[in-house]
Amino acid sequence: MTHALPTGFEQLEPIPEDRYAEWLNCWLTALAEPLGTDPAVLEFYRRTYPAERGLAIADADGIVATNISLDTQLVLPGGARVPAVIGTGGFCHPTQTRRGLMSRLLDRIYERAVDEGKVACADWPSEWPIYRRFGHGPAAWYDAVRIDVRRAGLRDEVPGAGIRLRRVGGIDARDAARDVFTRRSHTAPGELIPPDGFWDRFVTDPASSALDALCTLDDPGGGVRQCAVLDGRGFVSYRIAPGWSTEKAPDGVVHVVDFLAVDPEAAGALWRFLFSIDMVAEIRVPRLPVDDPLRWWVTDARWLHSRRRDGMWLRLLDIPAMLTARSWAGDGTVTVGVHDARGWAAGTYHLEVDKGVGVCHRTTTEPDLELEVSAMGAIVLGGTSAAGLFRAGEIRGDSGTVRLWDAMATPERAPFLAYVL
Ligand SMILES: CC(C)(COP(=O)(O)OP(=O)(O)OC[C@H]1O[C@@H](n2cnc3c(N)ncnc32)[C@H](O)[C@@H]1OP(=O)(O)O)[C@@H](O)C(=O)NCCC(=O)NCCS
Structure with missing residues (x-):
């Protein structure tokens, strides 16, 4: 089943190299995210969202609709992995919507995935009502959490006492995050293995948070990216937004972006670290597992303000x-x-x-x-x-x-x- 291409439009697959920036800018219009001038950011996109996996529809004035299916593996309960695609980058310019352009590209993504022997297509719908009609359902959930540090408090029994993290940046941060993620993914059902280029986020300008916003769907706050690692077992990245209460007491917010731990001791050490940062009243964690032990590690879990969200939708093919x-x-x-x-x-x-x-x-x-x-x-x-x-x-x-x-x-x-x- 494939939607017909309306007359006057041309389908591009893959994206020609010389039109990659046009394709990317068209997609980023949906996120109101300018590409900027940092060459490392363009390199991040090229390696994470490669042209050969991209799809587009163009009219006489240029590209108007985009999509891409990334090669991935989906980690299943028990640790086995199956070949899958991540369907993302879906955008249609507002002047051309509701003519079936996205449907056309999605049908092509499913068709190609079946030809490639993929078991499922995973995605994160921008809006809940869009994807059910295409056969996707919400398979994994998460909690977005705001922690009132002083009232929640960490219990003494939390594992990881006495462990100090090591600060890292740039290439070392990239390698450390990828390493911990890879180890953790063996026991993490629902995880999708990202393209290698995804970890190049850590070699882009640490003062720019645009890519962090993209991968957490959250406001990563101001400030400079900071990373701390427990070698091979834990990795956290965050930005601090300083603040002062009306009484001029420190009131800063830690915006966590990455929180990766392979075992409870490593997770405990990361939480101990985050709760220990001075002049901070709140920690915001954009994505936390719904069964995360943190609830049992704080003194008073009512000061974890959490909101349940749909995290990953799956469209089964096999x-x-x-x-x-x-x-x-x-x-x-x-x-x-x-x-x-x-x-x-x-x-x-x-x-x-x-x-x-x-x-x-x-x-x-x-x-x-x-x-x-x-x-x-x-x-x-x-x-x-x-x-x-x-x-x-x-x-x-x-x-x-x-x-x-x-x-x-x-x-x-x-x-x-x-x-x-
Ligand atoms: C969502 C978007 C890609 C749809 O593109 P489009 O070319 O207009 O989609 P289609 O014409 O193929 O519509 C497919 C179906 O989805 C429905 N649909 C599309 N967008 C929808 C929305 N936001 N909410 C509810 N239904 C929606 C259409 O009504 C149509 O339904 P039908 O088949 O029952 O008639 C486009 O509106 C867009 O770019 N939005 C902003 C970015 C975005 O949300 N992208 C999705 C990324 S996950």
């Missing part, structure tokens, strides 16, 4: 590959009938899990459960409750099988995605 590759928390047999108006994942699938290992294949038997592919994308990692979707009428069938699905699918750690790409 359901048997996904259900076979992930590990399961319990055993059982489930047959699901999946509706997919675009066709890619439509069918009935029989899943049998024994000792946490799933075998899945297409079947012609009657399904226990029926749902849209968007709902299947939401529940597939166990980050969204099937019981909740059942109560909402989005899953139909046997309530016992819904409970069985949740018992089997909910992983030890909630799926979480550290960055937006």
Whole structure:
């Protein structure tokens, strides 16, 4: 199923090298983010969002619609990885919207992903209502947290006492962040492995926060990027916005951008460090796992002001590959009938899990459960409750099988995605 290209438009795939800056500027219009003049920023984009993965539609006056599908691997419960794409960079100039240009590019992204043997397309919708019609569902969630440092306080029992972090910058920061992320991703369901160029953020001007805003969808505050590392195990980057209360008491805010830890001791050491910074009243963390231990490490968790957000949406393309590759928390047999108006994942699938290992294949038997592919994308990692979707009428069938699905699918750690790409 592919939308026709309206007359007067031309589709570009890949983006010609000499039109890369035009393509990028068109996309960045959506984010109101000027490219600026730092050559390291253009290099960051070229390496993170390579021209050969880009798509565009142009009219006689130039490029009007953009998209890109990045090569990635999705980390599943149990640590296995499946090939996937990140669909991002979606933009259509306001003068040309609602003519099907984005639909045309998305259909091409799915088609190409299937040809490449990808199991799913992941994305972060700018607006909730856009992507369900394309078969995407919210699979991983996160909390955006504001910590009142003085009232929340850290408990003495928090791990990592006595560990000092080391400050790093530039290339050392880039290598340290990538190293910790890579180690951590082995046990981080929901994580998507970014292109290598993504870590070049740390070699751009430390006074510019535009790329940090892009990858956290948050205001990274003013100030200069600062990074601290616990070698091989923990990495944090942040900016400090100084402030003074009306009583002229220090009232600064620490804006965290990266928070990466491979184990509880490393995480505890990072929190101890952040809570110890002088003249700071608040720590803002743009993305925290919904089951992060921090709630149990502060003296009073009511002073963690958190807001739940949808973090990653998944559009499944190969359901048997996904259900076979992930590990399961319990055993059982489930047959699901999946509706997919675009066709890619439509069918009935029989899943049998024994000792946490799933075998899945297409079947012609009657399904226990029926749902849209968007709902299947939401529940597939166990980050969204099937019981909740059942109560909402989005899953139909046997309530016992819904409970069985949740018992089997909910992983030890909630799926979480550290960055937006
Ligand atoms: C979102 C955007 C890319 C859509 O581009 P477009 O070319 O107008 O999209 P299409 O014409 O292919 O529309 C596809 C469908 O999505 C719907 N849609 C598009 N944008 C929507 C929105 N913001 N909210 C709800 N529905 C939306 C359309 O109505 C259409 O529905 P239909 O198929 O039922 O008729 C464009 O409006 C844009 O660039 N917005 C700003 C940047 C942005 O939000 N990008 C998305 C990145 S995740």
